[in-house]
Amino acid sequence: MPTRTLETDYLVVGCGAAGMAFADALVTDSDAQVLMVDRRHAPGGHWHDAYPFVRLHQPSAYYGTNSLPLGGDTIDLHGPNRGFYERASAAEICAYYDRVMQKRLLPSGQVRYFPMSAYLGGNRFASRLSRDEYTVKIRKKFVDAAYLEPFVPATCKPPFEIAPEARCVPINALARLDAPAEGYTIIGAGKTAVDACLWLLETGVPPAAIRWIKPREAWLVNRVFAQGGELVGTMFEGIALQVEAAARATSLDDLFQRLNAAEQLLRVDEEVTPTMYKSATVSADELAQLRRIRDVVRLGRIRRIEGSAIVLDGGTVPTRPHHLHVHCAAPGLNPAPAVPIFTAARITLQPIRTGLIPFNAALIGFVEASREDLAQKNRLCPPNRLPDVPLDWVRGTLIGLQADYLWSQDSALGDWLEGARLNPSRGLRNRRGEPRVQQAAKRYADHVRPALQNLQRFLAQGTARGRGEA
Ligand SMILES: Cc1cc2nc3c(=O)[nH]c(=O)nc-3n(C[C@H](O)[C@H](O)[C@H](O)COP(=O)(O)OP(=O)(O)OC[C@H]3O[C@@H](n4cnc5c(N)ncnc54)[C@H](O)[C@@H]3O)c2cc1C
Numbered sequence: 001m002p003t004r005t006l007e008t009d010y011l012v013v014g015c016g017a018a019g020m021a022f023a024d025a026l027v028t029d030s031d032a033q034v035l036m037v038d039r040r041h042a043p044g045g046h047w048h049d050a051y052p053f054v055r056l057h058q059p060s061a062y063y064g065t066n067s068l069p070l071g072g073d074t075i076d077l078h079g080p081n082r083g084f085y086e087r088a089s090a091a092e093i094c095a096y097y098d099r100v101m102q103k104r105l106l107p108s109g110q111v112r113y114f115p116m117s118a119y120l121g122g123n124r125f126a127s128r129l130s131r132d133e134y135t136v137k138i139r140k141k142f143v144d145a146a147y148l149e150p151f152v153p154a155t156c157k158p159p160f161e162i163a164p165e166a167r168c169v170p171i172n173a174l175a176r177l178d179a180p181a182e183g184y185t186i187i188g189a190g191k192t193a194v195d196a197c198l199w200l201l202e203t204g205v206p207p208a209a210i211r212w213i214k215p216r217e218a219w220l221v222n223r224v225f226a227q228g229g230e231l232v233g234t235m236f237e238g239i240a241l242q243v244e245a246a247a248r249a250t251s252l253d254d255l256f257q258r259l260n261a262a263e264q265l266l267r268v269d270e271e272v273t274p275t276m277y278k279s280a281t282v283s284a285d286e287l288a289q290l291r292r293i294r295d296v297v298r299l300g301r302i303r304r305i306e307g308s309a310i311v312l313d314g315g316t317v318p319t320r321p322h323h324l325h326v327h328c329a330a331p332g333l334n335p336a337p338a339v340p341i342f343t344a345a346r347i348t349l350q351p352i353r354t355g356l357i358p359f360n361a362a363l364i365g366f367v368e369a370s371r372e373d374l375a376q377k378n379r380l381c382p383p384n385r386l387p388d389v390p391l392d393w394v395r396g397t398l399i400g401l402q403a404d405y406l407w408s409q410d411s412a413l414g415d416w417l418e419g420a421r422l423n424p425s426r427g428l429r430n431r432r433g434e435p436r437v438q439q440a441a442k443r444y445a446d447h448v449r450p451a452l453q454n455l456q457r458f459l460a461q462g463t464a465r466g467r468g469e470a
Pocket of ligand 1: 016047148149
């Protein structure tokens with residue numbers, strides 16, 4: 001089959017949350033021609049592989065793309081998410097991205113979409129179904145929207161051996177069980193494991209039937225302070241409390257104690273010092289549920305599951321062939337290093353404000369559409385790699401605060417931020433008159449300078465400690 005040649009301004013590889021938010025922003029603010037390629041059958045990325053009971057851990061109100069709302073922007077009145085903005089399920093998210101492609105991007109006349117197509121490198125891609133191959137002549141830039149593709153249990157083998165007589169399934173299989181297991185061992189310390197535990201408890205499995213193998217303890221973000229919309233004032237109060245904690249902290253350890261005391265970072269077990277931070281979000285009710293699980297194994301990572309024993313780095317615990325071991329041990333967030341977002345021929349989509357993949361990708365789309373100068377684009381968009389350990393909270397917060405300051409000095413960007421539905425702090429401007437927002441603004445202004453100095457110092461110390469220098 002001969003190779004066909006296509007021409008475009010931007011070749012976007014990846015139609016997950018990042019690629020979709022970027023393309024939407026670019027098409028909104030420019031007349032660029034965009035060619036989008038993804039090896040999956042539909043847009044939405046990893047959400048197509050997600051376990052059926054997963055939900056966003058942030059409100060739907062600021063996930064997706066700027067052009068189309070996701071969900072109804074309402075606060076849930078019942079259920080475990082009561083009092084918080086609704087959070088979409090994987091099915092809703094996949095349907096949403098299909099709508100964005102079909103109702104927004106393709107009708108714009110600026111976007112061509114090639115699903116079931118694998119990017120081969122060198123501006124070439126091939127259909128996974130026919131033998132068609134394409135070479136793309138790019139007038140402006142190649143956009144890597146797959147750089148931070150997450151690793152999920154459905155597509156990542158467990159990082160340990162499993163003997164043939166042991167029963168171990170990815171979390172996705174939990175929802176397809178047709179008979180109760182003798183007991184459930186949840187393997188992993190991140191959001192996926194949290195979701196597995198909560199879902200089992202919610203569906204009536206007694207806590208005594210659940211064992212949780214946690215190689216690490218995690219700092220978790222308090223969902224109360226991760227709301228927008230009507231509750232954006234509370235979010236700002238949270239940011240001001242974080243800045244105050246950073247300003248007053250005398251050491252890295254003291255910083256995390258203060259963040260914990262100010263209810264900004266939470267942990268399931270108050271007795272254990274977390275060594276993990278992936279910005280997963282949790283509510284107080286969820287924490288209370290998770291604390292009902294008493295059988296927590298902290299013996300490091302699993303090496304092997306046998307028929308009657310689980311062998312870990314730090315010891316062995318018994319198990320049985322009819323016990324179900326649930327693989328929640330994929331890394332989730334991609335640990336790829338930060339690289340410049342803009343180069344002459346390439347855009348590599350990465351966060352600027354911690355997490356918030358769609359918001360950051362849309363902002364990069366707007367900056368690409370509205371600015372010419374490469375150095376200025378990179379100054380406005382410093383890369384902020386996805387977090388893994390507590391020190392990443394320090395780095396991520398520092399980069400985010402510095403970027404927020406730069407954005408506040410740029411009136412066009414300020415206007416864009418105020419209009420962007422993906423911006424969680426949108427609407428704050430209109431609430432400046434509220435006493436609690438004024439109090440938070442004062443707290444922020446009083447502490448932001450020493451906070452930035454301390455965060456820089458802690459980051460340098462923590463990085464040196466990581467290299468064994470201190
Ligand atoms: C369970 C879970 C819950 C999460 N919840 C949130 C949340 O609430 N809020 C939040 O901000 N973040 C959340 N995240 C973080 C998550 O990383 C982002 O929300 C986002 O969905 C990631 O999007 P992405 O576009 O970077 O990656 P993906 O969704 O993986 O998209 C990348 C796409 O690139 C395609 N691709 C890769 N290589 C090629 C190739 N060679 N050729 C063609 N196509 C290719 C893939 O097929 C894929 O569709 C969550 C992550 C997980 C795992």
